[in-house]
Amino acid sequence: MSYRLKYDPAAEAVHEAMPASASESLTLAFAAACHDPLGATQPYEEDDDVVRMLITEHAFAVLLIGQQTKTITVLQVTYLG
Secondary structure, eight states: OEEEEEEEEHHHHHHHOOOHHHHHHHHHHHHHHEEEEEEEESSSOOOOOOOEEEOSSSSSEEHHHTTTTTTTEEEEEEEOO
């Protein structure tokens, strides 16, 4: 079962402001995470399978994985340039 993606408004604004190619790459990475949250992401500090990182060539995102609710909440997006 796929996970549903939710955005913090500030994270969504950063994603929307990114150049098209960087935004598309991040969107594809989010899609992969929705199908396999743990396989497509990396631990963020402590490996608790709850707070995870998604890293692309031009962006970094911090995610909150809701195992029971089947949601991935994007807490932060940082454009790396």
